Structures are given as structure tokens and as C-alpha cells.
Amino acid sequence: DTEVTQTPKHLVMGMTNKKSLKCEQHMGHRAMYWYKQKAKKPPELMFVYSYEKLSINESVPSRFSPECPNSSLLNLHLHALQPEDSALYLCASSQVVREYGYTFGSGTRLTVV
Amino acid sequence: DAKTTQPNSMESNEEEPVHLPCNHSTISGTDYIHWYRQLPSQGPEYVIHGLTSNVNNRMASLAIAEDRKSSTLILHRATLRDAAVYYCILKGIYNQGGKLIFGQGTELSVKP
Numbered sequence: 001d002t003e004v005t006q007t008p009k010h011l012v013m014g015m016t017n018k019k020s021l022k023c024e025q026h027m028g029h030r031a032m033y034w035y036k037q038k039a040k041k042p043p044e045l046m047f048v049y050s051y052e053k054l055s056i057n058e059s060v061p062s063r064f065s066p067e068c069p070n071s072s073l074l075n076l077h078l079h080a081l082q083p084e085d086s087a088l089y090l091c092a093s094s095q096v097v098r099e100y101g102y103t104f105g106s107g108t109r110l111t112v113v
Numbered sequence: 114d115a116k117t118t119q120p121n122s123m124e125s126n127e128e129e130p131v132h133l134p135c136n137h138s139t140i141s142g143t144d145y146i147h148w149y150r151q152l153p154s155q156g157p158e159y160v161i162h163g164l165t166s167n168v169n170n171r172m173a174s175l176a177i178a179e180d181r182k183s184s185t186l187i188l189h190r191a192t193l194r195d196a197a198v199y200y201c202i203l204k205g206i207y208n209q210g211g212k213l214i215f216g217q218g219t220e221l222s223v224k225p
Binding site: 033044045048050092 | 145147149154155156157158159160162164198200204206211212213214215216217218
């Protein structure tokens, strides 16, 4: 299995809702990442997990809450989002101990109404 | 990690080679050069990476200047499916399992 799987592919949520994005990989990668991408812009790093521990938070607002329950799974919990948070949310994974390529999922297209 | 500069867009004809340039004049001796591409409506895809020597894989070739201040991604025979945004990224050798920071990239269009 050489894929990163993200669910759901599309999500529409209200500003008072709570929802979660899920990311899964079975490549034995011990680093996992969340990125946010607005239209016609490059992906922006949000969070990095290394060995299931949060190692980098790029000053992301607390309405985004990441969680890494095990080495294969990464969640992003969403609460009280704003319309400007509408974007493509990308998950990626990589090895930690070797210089190697990152594997990205296809993303979750989030619309906040 | 140091900054890279790429042209905003390039055009190519199908079945012809494509040379995508990247300038990284402030590269340090411990920075790897990574290339990713993002096809429409998909996540980024790893293409190739290198440190000092030229590299080849099934997708592309990476030519690195002797002073490492620039590099070129070479697609040997462009197809319509190669139309994408191509990102050149520098990543420190000690930054393993760490940040991969995207710049603006080059949007490649391929004409039939």
C-alpha cells in the first residue's frame, strides 16, 4: 500500500458545527502532516507529527485541533470555523530517518457556510 | 531552509523535452533539492530529489549545477498528463520528518 487516504473528499459545514477530517497511511511512515491550500496558491504547512507526537504547529488557530491516535492515523478536528477557512486540506506522510519523498493524499475540499 | 525562484509559467509541446529551471542562490551545503508536482484537483506528488549529483528516475531527471545555485527538472518527453504546477523545494539534511515548505511553483501547460 503506497497511498495516503483522506476522508471525506468533500465536506460542507456550518460555522457552529464540529467535524473531523481523517487521514490514513500504511507505509510505516512515522511523520505525518497537515497542509492547507487555497485556490491558486501553494500548500501551507499547518502541523507536523513525528512518532505520534506534535512536533510543529505553524501558529494555527485553536479552532483546528490535530490528533494522531496511532502511527497510521491522523485526524484534524474542526470547530467554529470561519468562511475563510474554506480550502483544500491535504495530509501527507514521510519517513523520518531517511531523506525521501513525501506522499500526499488527494485532500478534503472543505466549504464553511 | 533557503528560498527558491521559479518562472510563474511555461509552455511545452507534447512529446518534446521540457526543462524547468529553479534558482536557489542561497542554498546551503546541507540542503537537498526536491521537486514535486501537483496535477489539477490532486495532492502534490513527489517527483525527484538530489543533493549534489544529477539524478534520474522513471519520471524525470534532475540536473544540478556544479555550484548548486540552480537546478533543472527535465521531463524527457512531455505528455498532456504532465500539465501541472511544479514546485522546487529546498529541505535541510537535518530537517528529516520536518518542514516541506512550498514556493509559488511553475505552472506547466502542454500543447498537443
